[in-house]
Each structure stands twice: as structure tokens, then as C-alpha cells.
Amino acid sequence: MASHQLHFDLNENGDTTTNNHNHNHHHVPNKKPKISLISDAELRTEFAHHDQTVARINNGSFGSCPASIIAAQQQWQLKFLRQPDAFYINHLKPSILRTRTVIKDLINADDVDEVSIVDNATTAAAIVLQQTSRAFAEGKFQKGDAAVMLHYAYGAVKKSMEAYVARSGGHVIRSPIALPLKELVKICRDEGVDQVFVDAAHAIGCTEVDMKEIGADFYTSNLHKWFFCPPAVAFLYCRKSDEQSDLHHPVVSHEYGNGLAVESAWIGTRDYSAQIVVPEVVEFVNRFEGGIDGIRKRNHDKVVEMAEMLVKAWGTHLGAPPGMCASMVMVGLPTCLGILSDSDALKLRTHLRDCYGIEVPIYYRAPKHEEVNPITGLQLRSGLVCVVFTINNDHAIDICKLNHIFLSLRASVLIILAPWDFGKQWTTSNRLSMGCCGSSKRVIKGEKEEDRNVTGSSTSLYHSESISHLLSQHLWVSISRPFA
């Protein structure tokens, strides 16, 4: 029965140790001697447990965890199993506090009280939205007061809004705004929005994360996606305010009322090892040149390079310019694949997995009658590609960004601009120059028509009325592969 034996070393005090890590709880990661940079061979070993037959290019869904962290996590699990009462009394709380402190420093929060550790962003959303629900139920908010979310918010968050906000009498509004985060938060402040919750599930390890700079009330990010933690662990940052916090973990334990961070650190008997192992993950990350910033940057550069390679090979387009991408890029798929629905996208994804050993998520975004797509939406419909942007007339920032996008896309698409309110007249300041591609078919109706076989760029201005006319007729333009 030796195969079932669990191997670990005991030191004199009866504490477990591993080959690499000492779990003395006075351990302070940044006081250790400098570790040499990770080599290619070591890196391969760290991820040798990944299925080697798969082109694994979907780190965004479930993340990834190196072997040395899994081993460290297993040591913590064993420590609990060995003497759970002693673990609970002596080690659990200080270990989670250590994790919270490490995260606080990483994200530039002021106070460790602002940092709670939970399973994932889905849990964080439930915590924030339950608080909203209580406010409606207890009359703090009026029935009909609004909660606004981006219309491409994560499915779980949308459901959470339904379960907690709509059900308690709140009015849920879906908005297609596409703006940089900081500016969105500022607009919220300027417009007197009560609370801002940033769902940054992918952010940590993928983009810069600075709580004070972003200025939101609540901010959550998963550590198991881009920060090498085992499944699953996330932080929920809650800015300290003068108002008494009414945030609670939904799973109520005897710690109820001791603050969200303390409540979240004990929600009944379970395996907290993914939460405890975070300091060791920081050590892992610091074995790379530039630490997490270096990893981020190199991931970004590489994914952009690979995306551009694919775009060139397929004759398609990026969904957004590199400046708007982090460690993931949306790459247009050849229209001849005929992806005409969500179901098609899922079927193609399954086909790529089962028959080609490629793991990659496929996105289908159908246009709806009165809805226009966010900047990152690519539509494939009846073999056509259309990129549609929406802006609010009054935002110069939008316009500058859009201009940049048009130029950087090296336009092979016809770009249709629509003001947020179709009825409004364009002012001179709202006009933009756009790149306009050649098209092999004549499709556009309205004021402007394109000739067959026109290639290269030209500058055109579109009047708002013609745009609304175009959009209201669900007009599509066809494009040819550029320079084919």
C-alpha cells in the first residue's frame, strides 16, 4: 500500500518542511537572499504537468499554476490534515493575514483591512451585490434606483445583478460605454454615482493594478488567472470610508460582524491552502526578470506579435489595437468559416479542441436592432465583417481614442460611426477622419458609395443622419482581403 503514503519531511519541531520552502510562520519572503532567474529548462519543468499535446492559448479562462506552487500548496494541505486543531488555532489566521498584506502592497492599497481574500471574482460580485440588495430591502435605496453595468459584463455578474439588484427592486441598466477604466470611474464620481465596483477578474498579473490611482470603491481580481495561484483565490478590495461598511460574506460563520476580511478568512471548515500560498507565488514571480511587471510586458508583446502573425496569415483583423490589449488579443477569424451564432462559436471551439489539440475560446457577437457594438466587437455575419463603434457626442476622449484606433488598424474595414443619440447633429468637432477600405462589392447605401476595386485609404465624413439610416437598415459591408 506504499503508493498511498504521503511523503513529507519533519523537522525537530514536528513541522513539515519541503525541499524548497520553510513554513516557519515568521518567514518573510522579501528578506531572503536574491534568487537566480528562472531558466528555460526550469520553466518547462514548472509547467510539465500541462497536457503536452495541447496548444494551450486560453490562459484567461482558468489560469495556470506552476508545479512548485502546487507542491507548496500540498504541504499546507498536509499541515492541516496532520493536526487540524493546531493548524486552525495557530496558523490559519496569521497565514491569511500574510497573504492579505502581500496583496495590499502589490495593489497599492492603504490599509490591510481593505483587502479580503475570497474564492473568485464571482464570489466578490455576490458580496458587493448582496450589500446593494440589502440597501433596497431596508429602504436605504429607493425602488427604481439604478445600477449600471457594462453590457459585456461577465455572465455570472449579470445573473448576480438579477438575483440581488433586480429582485430587490433596483433598476438594472446595461450600457455599452467603452472607455479606459480611470476615466470611467472619474465620470461616475462626477455624476454622483454612489458606489463603483470594478470587476477586474483578469487584471492582476495582466495589467497594472493600483487601487489609489483607479479610485473605485470595490475592486476584485482573480489570482489564479494571471498570478499563478492554484484554483481558486481572489482578492476583493473595499476602500475604507467613513460610512460603516455593510459588506458581509454570504456564508456566515461565528466571525460575522468582525469585518469582511475576517469573515472571509473563516467560512467554515474547508481547504484554505490556495489563499495561504500567495506569498510563495510572489517568490515564484520574482524569479523572472522584472518580476510580475516583466512577465506582463513580455506576455503582451508576445501575444501581439502572435496575433499579428495570425492576422497576416488569415487576412483578417485584430479586434482592438495593441494599446488596448493586455495579455490577450481578439483575432478575427476568416469569414468563410461561417460562424453565425454563439452555438457555432462553441462548436468550432470544441472541434478545435477535439480534432486539432487547440484550446482557444471563440467569440461571436451578433448585432441587435438598437444596439451597437463596443469597440472590441467583431461581427461575422453572412460572410461579412463589420466593425461598428459607438461614441457619445460629448466625449472628446472617445474621439481621440477612436481616431487612434482607425489609424492603427491599417484600415481594411469600413468604419461606421454612430452618435449615441441618433437624432443629434454632428458638430464640427465631432467629425473624424476615417480610413476606408476597398471593397469588392458595392453594398453601402446612403450618401456615400464605394466603387468596386477601390483600394487604399481615403478620407470620408459621414453625416449622422446617413449613419442612422445605415444602421437602422442593418447594413453590412463586405470586404475583401487587403492586398490579396
Next chain:
Amino acid sequence: MDPPHEDPRVNGDHGNNSRHVPKKPKLSSFITVSDIQEEFAHHQQGVARINNGSFGSCPASVIAAQRRWQLRFLQQPDDFFFNHLQNGIILSRTLIKNLINADFVEEVSMVDNATTASAIVLQHIGRGFAEGRFQKGDVVVMLHCAFQAVKKSIEAYVTRAGGSVIEVQLPFPINSNDEIIAEFRKGLVKGKANGRKVRLAIIDHITSMPCVVIPVGELVKICREEGVDHVFVDAAHAIGSVHVDVKEIGADFYVSNLHKWFFCPPSVAFLYCRKTHISSNLHHPVVSNEYGNGLAIESAWIGTRDYSSQLIVPSVLDFVNRFEGGIEGIRKRNHDAVVEMGKMLAKAWETNLGSPPDMCPGMIMVGLPASLGILSDFDALKLRTHLRDHFSVEVPIHYQAPKDGEVGATDVYGCITGYARISHQVYNTVDDYLKFRDAINQLVHGGFTCQMLPGK
């Protein structure tokens, strides 16, 4: 052993485990003493581990199987999510359904622990108050010794939404089920006073501290007679410890932790919800895209996390069936052993048992000598720490305040106010209890009292 695609036991018998016949060739012998030692070799040596009730225990072969599941996810998480996770959880749920004699697999949800299950049920009740289906002041009845997390959950979800709470005082030490039934009836009368409705009764199947088996079947019957809306049985300790038949018990909701007495890794519990129109209104508080698809489906996906402890149930059944009589044999032997050890300790210390043997599961409350001077909850905790740190004995201590006007149990020194809750699980040996016996004797003979321990 690889995670099975299809388990032959899925279509097997309902309820009665001892008729379980695995399809592989019958083992020529049962698990041996040295096999058991190996399975629990990861437990800290030198510690008399007689507190299985708090955190449970998990054998090495189950931990190894769990790691295989964890690795499978890490190897190719998308494939795992799309092709294996849901089937694995349905299999676990089906095996549990058979074990507890539930009618439908939809009635069985897997959650982290009883604490989570309590939040689910109490949030549901809380919504009843918030949405006006219940009157402010309508009642939730619970036992005064309910688990602290459950009490807090009631505060968070019921009291806050306008409900009121009635606590039923149970006597301890206790002599018979009749005492419990009488007190419970009194509690219901109080609850229904002034035209209020009792919306929920929360009944422990096995109370935690002090530990006693409650006649849940009878109490549920009384609830039905008295027009209680819903009955929730908090049976955190039950499975693997006492006989569990949810149809016989007849509650609306029933939860038990699988990691306490059923050898699962931390942590996993099942929440049984009797199929009625009400049960479709229960939701997991962590809302995912499965919201609205039924509690069992919602609970099977609450975002990315490690679901391996929910997937492990088939491997645990394999382990349990290596013992003579399976889980029934294990629980019977645990009960007999803990009663024997309890009596040995009570005799050695000249104290008492907190309840008659037939009201004990795999745990028993043993009176501690009055000379130890356990005069508060804090004293009990200090003594427990002292036993852990200086004697390597892990055992929870309960402080039982003497009731006004009552003498209670006594020994030659005075009132017995402290009880140890000892447990017996397959890994225990007689030495564990002798070690505890000797530790207490040493303290008593040395004139020790809790007042000597630091801290206020």
C-alpha cells in the same frame, strides 16, 4: 485508481449500505490494522487525537485520489470543465442520494460545509421576510446549543429581516429523549404565541457542544403537527456517525458534512432539499451563470475553484467498503468503542457521562473532575490549549454552567462544570484515551486549577 466514468453503484441499492456489492472481485480480507495505520500515517505522531468531531479526518488513499482529480484539472482545465466536471458531481450526488435514501438526485446538492448550507436555507427564509411573504415577528425556533455559525446566520438573515428567534433550552447532563421532546414542545408553544407563525425550526441531529443525539424524527413529526412551515435539520456530524434516512426523518432540509465522519477531504457536505415547489426557490449565494437552474446545478458551479472534494465520493465509498460492514460497521464500532472509553475515563476520574450511551454517536461527553475549576467558557478553552501544548492531547472541553437552584452532577470535590467531548474513529487506539486519562490525573494530583493558567 482513475476517476471512474461510470460507477456501477449508481444503479445500486437505496439506503442500505450493507447490501452494497461492488462489481469488482470480492476482497479476500478486510482492511488490516497496519493498513489503517498507513492510511493515517500523516496524522501527527504522538498526539492523542480524540477530536474527530471538529475537523474530521481523511485517509491517505482518498487524498491521493483527490490529487489525481486536481491534477486532471490543472492538465487541461477547459477539457475538464466541459467534459468531466458535471458528470463527476452528478455521480457523487447519486451515490449520496442512495446512501441517505432520498427519492430524487435533484434533491441532493453538494456544498462546502454545513455553514454554507445554513446560509442557503436562512437566506431563503430571510427573503420571505424581506419580500413580505412572512410577517415581521414570525418565528424561527432553534436549540440553544445550535452551532455558533448557525446562530450568526440567523442573526444575519432572519433577525435582520424582521424575524424573531426562540431558543429551546436543552438540559445537560441529559437522561432521555423525553426531556428533549418536552422542552421542544414548550419552545413551539412560545413560538406560536400571539398569533405568530413558526416559519422555520432548526434542529440539530447531533448537537455539537455538548454532544447529544437528538430524536429528530419525533421532533419533525411534532413540527408538522404544530404547523411549522419548514424544518431544517443541521446534521453536520451525522453521516458516518448515525443512521441517516432523510425520508424517515421527514425534514424539508437536511445537511451533513462528509469530511467529519465520512472520510472526505476538507471540505464537502450534502444539502438535501425535499422536492416541493419551495425547494425550487433556494439559491446558492454565490451566483453564477447557472442561476435559476436549481440549487444542485447552481452549487456545482460557483466560479472557478477546486471541486475535487466533491468529486471524490466514489473513492471514499471504496475506502469505507474495505471495512467489515462498510460504513454501518464503522459507525457501530466507533460508538461501542467511545462508550467503552468514556466509561473507563468516568470511572478513573470518578465523574460521570453527560448522556446515556444510546444518545451518543461516535462521541461522548465525559465529566471532568471538579477540582480542575472550570468556571467559564474561557477556562475550558485554556484547559484545552494546555492539554494540547503540554500533554499532546487534542480534545474539546465544554463548560456547563450550573443552573440556578440545581445541583447538577457532582463528584467528591463539587459541581462538575467541565465535560470533555471524546471521539473515536478508525485510527484511534486505547493508548489515546489512556494518555488523556493520565494527563487529567496528573493535573488533579498536582492540585491544578484553571485559574493557574495565564490569560483573563
